[in-house]
Amino acid sequence: MTNIVFTGAALRRGMWQAMPLVAGLSPFGFVTGLITQRHGLTLGDCMLMNGLVYAGASQLVALANWTHPAPVLAAAFAALVVNMRFALMGPVLAPWLAGLRPVARYASLALLVDHAWALSVTDMRKGGRDVALFVGLSLPLWFGWMIASTMGFLCASALNLPPHHPLFFGALAAFIALLVPLWRGLGDALPWAVAGVTAVLLAQVLPHTSWYIVGGALAGCVTGAVMETRHV
């Protein structure tokens, strides 16, 4: 792919497209802040963790095993196993990232999250070549996450939402909805099924990590590549 551009129009379009994601993820951010408070961290700790780690699922896994003094190695390991999936996502955006200078390239990768990535890949597949869309999607998600998690921390003592309140389904619903634009046709059915089933089986063995996501995704990719190699 050549002629990657960065326009203000795509930046604004990305920010606009990010709004429903910000709304959908807010309950998740809120819960993350709430749980951070329950584990005895301070407001400063909470904002620092959400701003710098910025990966809710890994934070929840780390907090579930939190101790005082804090478990440095265990927390780092939780971040590694839950966030390993990001290592697979970056290379898919390579054609777009080539249009940025190295500092901007790695700065935007530092804000990489699943949803902005999925919408960017969808646009890239349609022939989009404006990397500003990815940046425009990423920035509001970070700010929205900071606001939601900080609110969650501040409301923690006043509020008592049960952990399985239907509102929290919003975070999973965002992932489910993003499957729709990623669907390219029947050729995707078998790789997706293999990915899903492999992940379910691996999750039995390795719960509370993202190894099952990585393993399932790789199994699906291999299935897809083998299918294409045989048919073409």
Place this chain on the structure above:
Amino acid sequence: MFDNASTLWAIAAMAVVTLLCRCGGYFLFSRMTPSPWLRKALAHLPGCIFAAYVLPALLVGPARNWAGAAATLVVMACFRNLGLSIAAGVAAAWVASLAV
């Protein structure tokens, strides 16, 4: 504001590891020329990674989430509107939780 050094170290360690995950995969990949087969495999990644995330999460969650998932998919397929489909999914899960 910050309670102790060990908490700050733990947060710093998580931040560094997560940054390495986000940037490291891209960095390694940009140093090599992927084979055509690897390109084909990578093209399947986006859908597969979400399928691998969603299916186990639905299976461990409460049954009403399946109602939410169905509503999310139908609304997204019909209207291609992310906000609307997330709202529909949460509403359906909520209604299902009242019904059960």
